[in-house]
Amino acid sequence: MKFRGKIIDPHCMKQFYSIVIILSKLCRNVVLRLSSTKLYLIASNESNSNQISVWSVLDQQSFFKDYDMIGETESNEILFSLPIDMLASSLSSAKQTNLKTLKMKLTDKLSPCLTIELDLESQVSSKQLCTHDIPVSVILPKDWSAYKEPTIPAHNISVVMPSIRVVRHIVDKMKRIGPRLIVSLDSSGKMVLGVSNLSATVDTHFIGLEIVSVHNLTDKENKYSTVVDIKKFSQFLNCETLNLSKILCHVVEGMLLHCSIEEDEYVLHYFLSGIDD
Amino acid sequence: MHMTNDHNNNLSFDLSPPKLAKVLSNNYELRSILNRCYNRRLTSNLIFDAGKLVSQQLVYELFYLVINMEVDGNDSFEEKYLLVAKADNVKHISSLLKAVNFKDVGVCFATEHGLKIVVEDSKCVQANTFIGSEIFQEYHLNDDTVAFRVDLNTLIECLTIFDGCSTNPSSTTALKLTYKEYGSPVKLLLEEGGIITDCSLRTMEVFDILDFSIPAESTTSKIILRSSDFKDILSDIDSTSDYVEFTFSEEPQFFKILTSGVAGKCSVEIPSKSEIMEQFLCNTSITVKYKYKQIKPFLKCMNISQKTLIRTNEEGLLCCQFMVQVDSHTCYLEYFCTPIVDED
Numbered sequence: 001m002k003f004r005g006k007i008i009d010p011h012c013m014k015q016f017y018s019i020v021i022i023l024s025k026l027c028r029n030v031v032l033r034l035s036s037t038k039l040y041l042i043a044s045n046e047s048n049s050n051q052i053s054v055w056s057v058l059d060q061q062s063f064f065k066d067y068d069m070i071g072e073t074e075s076n077e078i079l080f081s082l083p084i085d086m087l088a089s090s091l092s093s094a095k096q097t098n099l100k101t102l103k104m105k106l107t108d109k110l111s112p113c114l115t116i117e118l119d120l121e122s123q124v125s126s127k128q129l130c131t132h133d134i135p136v137s138v139i140l141p142k143d144w145s146a147y148k149e150p151t152i153p154a155h156n157i158s159v160v161m162p163s164i165r166v167v168r169h170i171v172d173k174m175k176r177i178g179p180r181l182i183v184s185l186d187s188s189g190k191m192v193l194g195v196s197n198l199s200a201t202v203d204t205h206f207i208g209l210e211i212v213s214v215h216n217l218t219d220k221e222n223k224y225s226t227v228v229d230i231k232k233f234s235q236f237l238n239c240e241t242l243n244l245s246k247i248l249c250h251v252v253e254g255m256l257l258h259c260s261i262e263e264d265e266y267v268l269h270y271f272l273s274g275i276d277d
Numbered sequence: 278m279h280m281t282n283d284h285n286n287n288l289s290f291d292l293s294p295p296k297l298a299k300v301l302s303n304n305y306e307l308r309s310i311l312n313r314c315y316n317r318r319l320t321s322n323l324i325f326d327a328g329k330l331v332s333q334q335l336v337y338e339l340f341y342l343v344i345n346m347e348v349d350g351n352d353s354f355e356e357k358y359l360l361v362a363k364a365d366n367v368k369h370i371s372s373l374l375k376a377v378n379f380k381d382v383g384v385c386f387a388t389e390h391g392l393k394i395v396v397e398d399s400k401c402v403q404a405n406t407f408i409g410s411e412i413f414q415e416y417h418l419n420d421d422t423v424a425f426r427v428d429l430n431t432l433i434e435c436l437t438i439f440d441g442c443s444t445n446p447s448s449t450t451a452l453k454l455t456y457k458e459y460g461s462p463v464k465l466l467l468e469e470g471g472i473i474t475d476c477s478l479r480t481m482e483v484f485d486i487l488d489f490s491i492p493a494e495s496t497t498s499k500i501i502l503r504s505s506d507f508k509d510i511l512s513d514i515d516s517t518s519d520y521v522e523f524t525f526s527e528e529p530q531f532f533k534i535l536t537s538g539v540a541g542k543c544s545v546e547i548p549s550k551s552e553i554m555e556q557f558l559c560n561t562s563i564t565v566k567y568k569y570k571q572i573k574p575f576l577k578c579m580n581i582s583q584k585t586l587i588r589t590n591e592e593g594l595l596c597c598q599f600m601v602q603v604d605s606h607t608c609y610l611e612y613f614c615t616p617i618v619d620e621d
Contacts, residue, residue: 166442166472173438177431199428202435204474 001078001138003034004105006066012265013102016063017091019056019266022239024088026054026270031139031147032114034069034078037061042147043084045273052150055269062265072141078106079139079147082114090116090132098122111135152269155250155258156224157185158212164247167193168237170204175230177202180275183233184225185251187214195230212248224253226274233257236270359423360387360456363415366449367467369603370408371436372581374429376599376610377404379574383429384483385463387456388422395486396429401615402571403489411606423456425480427463435476439469456480489613495590498525498559500532502587504599506553508579510534511572515543520566520617525589527562532587536569555584565593566617578610592616 007013023030023043033040043054060067071077093099103117113133120128139147161167174181174195182194189211194203214222236259250258257272364370377383377396386393391409410416439450453466465476514521517538524533530549535542549557575597579585582599589595593616601608 162472165444166470169440169442170438170472170474173434173440176434197431198479200431200435200476200478202438202474202476204438204472206472208471 001070001072001106003069003078004066004103005039005060005064005068006104007063007102008065008100009063010097010099012063013099015266016058016102017088019058019268020084020088020091022268023054023056024084025239026235028083028085029081030054030084030087031079031081032136033147034071036069036076039063040147044146051271051273052147053271055150055271056266057268058266059264077144079144080106080112080114080136081139082134082136086132086134087114087116090118090134093118093120093130096120106136107133109133112138150269150271152258153252153256155213155215156253157187157214157222158248158250159185159189159191160210160212161247161249161259162191162206162209164237164245167206168234171230171234171237174202174204175234179230180227181230181233182225182227183249183251183257184223185209185249186223187211187221191249192225224251226251226254226257227276228257228272229275232272236272358417358455358457359419359459360454361415361417362387362392362410362413362452362454364413364452364454367436367452368449369412369608370452371433373406373408373601373603373608373610374433374436376578376581376601377406378429378433379404379577381428381430382426382481383432384424384426384486386422386424387418389418391416394429397486398571400487402574403487403613404574404611406608406610408608409606412603412608424483425456425459425463426483427478427480432465432478435465435467435474435478438467438474439472442472443470487613489594489596491588491590491594491596496588497561497563497591499556499586499588500525500554500558501556502547502585503553503555504579504582504585507585508576510545510547511579512576514545514569515540516569518543518569521569521572522564522566523587523589523595524564525559525562527559530557530559532557561591563589563591563593565589565595566619567595567614568617571614575612578612582610 007016019041023041027043029043031040031042031044033042037060039058039060041054041056041058042052045051045053069076069078091102098121099118100121101117101119103119105115105117107113107115112135114136116132116134118130118132120130122128170193171181174193177200178195178197180195182192184192184194189207189209191206191209192203193206194201196202245261245263248260248262250256250260252258255274257274259270259272261268374383374394377394379402380396380398382396384395386395389410391407391412393405393407395403395405397403436450436452448470450467450469455464455466457464460480462477462479465474465478467474467476511534514534515536515538517540518536520537522533522535524531524535526533531546532549532554533544533546535544537543547554578597578599582601584600586598586600587595588598595612595614595616597612597614599610601610
């Protein structure tokens, strides 16, 4: 088992860092799955371990300058889990401009570790090398089945999310009113966020959203909705690095709210399963 | 009525002419655009390409009007509702409500002069704020007085839902408040930047509320202070003290605040000639104690007010009035607080 990777492009380092930051706000432990072409960051639902809540895929070639790995099995993959907040804090220098290279490798120190080597350039001395060792636990091939690509259910409707900053502000206000958020999307390009408690019902309407796809059974207006835990949705919206991304929002009636960011070099899916109303 | 907006920005809806007339009555620009469309098609079903004909802003406005109509239902809505109030900027209203929100539930009284919101705690503190009808751009009342009780926290949460959403500091949230009949919910319709929030707040029965007042003839002392300076004094007083003692002294003339906490006694004396004191009137010297936690909510009011008027009567009932400037109008916040009766 062997892995080493090197990122030198500042943009890629920032992007990698922002993906790690998003994950660190949503969960504690993340499974890193390495294959010869792709790097996966997978987070499972902490209360229900069989369910994947974040699935992100990074294209090895567009992120890494050097990428070298040898897996143990025929499929040539490595899976290990690590505390994501440690990775996030190790990478915190990635947002600085003086970072030259970011190296990652699997090492065998006292326990298996993911070693992060940051090569910083400073004005005072010529070179600074910063090394972090993050303990990891390697996942045996017999347990790999839990981390295979989730089958994305057929969406009833998909739209482009309105300004994330506005949605975040509104959801954060609604969080103080009630614990359950009803998200409905309809085929006219309207998104309604609703919350209610014993004394009030509040709905916010966003109109004129771009529709990506809609499962149209009939010609008439179709509306699909799902109820989710408002705290979890707010957690996702509060990932600051999301601000610049175009986020798609998908709904499976009564079952799932699925948000996705699809860029050329990486994909990130966030699944929030519906709760009983 | 049916309205759709597909992703090509084709806004289509079907409206009957009288309803349309109602929608258009207050927007000249939209009226001329729609008239043009009507002339072209001559049907009651109207479909036009919003992207070509009107700006996005106008589409939002139109949508807002149409939504408004759905809420209004029939044409003669003003007669069907007990109360309809519209305001361009909800911020004034929410900041006044926040200042009296020291308890969860408030009673709302609407009279021809405006809205009065009263909040009470354990029959000894009462706060009220009066939002004059001039603060609203439209204000219709179909009864002498309309009263209902609402959850104040949720009301404020709803009114401030768009706070911080816009990066443009000059954008404001518009409000339309309707109350249909006794027992029905209060409906709020808020709009900012084309996003609409509609809220329905359940109302509760109004119980008797305390009738606190200090008529001018029974006022024993009256002082007017600058709020910003009085806030500094009041926010510094010892929070470990159970009570706050106010002394209005006739000769020599001063106003004194005394606290007694774990660190000892502490008093602040403001002479009548102090520059923060605008007026000082005192007929008889009086010393009264009030509970610290009942005085503390005053601080909220001072943040938004310019002047504070403090009055007492012989029994020691305290009345604090805060003057708040809203655009060119003045609104008032009022706190009444009963004194602690000494055991001995």
